[in-house]
Amino acid sequence: xxxxxxxxxxxxxxxxxxxxxxxxxxxxxxxxxxxxxxxxxxxxxxxxxxxxxxxxxxxxxxxxxxxxxxxxxxxxxxxxxxxxxxxxxxxxxxxxxxxxxxxxxxxxxxxxxxx
Numbered sequence: 001x002x003x004x005x006x007x008x009x010x011x012x013x014x015x016x017x018x019x020x021x022x023x024x025x026x027x028x029x030x031x032x033x034x035x036x037x038x039x040x041x042x043x044x045x046x047x048x049x050x051x052x053x054x055x056x057x058x059x060x061x062x063x064x065x066x067x068x069x070x071x072x073x074x075x076x077x078x079x080x081x082x083x084x085x086x087x088x089x090x091x092x093x094x095x096x097x098x099x100x101x102x103x104x105x106x107x108x109x110x111x112x113x114x115x
Contacts (some may be wrong), residue, residue, distance in 0.1 A: 004090040008058075009042045011085045012078065017046035019053050020024035023066045026057050034085040043093065044085075054097070069097050077101045 004010075013034060017026070026046060027038035038044065039059045046055045054076055056067040076096060079086045092102035 004043065004093070005041075006090075008090065010090055010093045011036060011042060011044050011089050012088060013044060013046045014079050014081045014084050014086060015047075016049045017055070019046075019048040019055060021046075021055075023057055023064050023093075026055065026066070027059075030057070036085060043092070045096070047076055047078050051078065071099050074099045077103065 011030075012048045013033065017029070026044070029046075030038040030044050034044070036042070036044070039055065041058075041060060043056055045080065046057075046059045047053070048055075054067075054069050057064045058067070058070075059064055073080050076099070083111070088096070088102060095102040
């Protein structure tokens with residue numbers, strides 16, 4: 001588990017993003033579409049078209065990280081505003097990555113069995 005420092009902001013890129021993109025093209029999207037600085041140390045979260053895959057980019061000073069999370073069941077809850085960035089807290093990011101509605105923390109899908 002990677003802990004997020006307390007002074008880091010989490011930005012959700014609203015709308016859909018091509019999940020074939022890597023860190024350089026996602027960072028370019030942060031600059032040109034969201035008008036934010038991708039090397040600022042903040043986390044930027046992107047969602048795929050089917051809403052079951054997210055990518056998070058983070059530049060922490062020594063290097064860049066690209067994290068990917070795919071839900072086996074259910075969908076990630078996302079703001080409906082397109083072309084903008086929405087900021088959430090690190091705790092809300094934890095809910096989002098767990099498949100829980102970060103606006104109203106309740107499980108959206110509970111596994112019934114393992115495997």
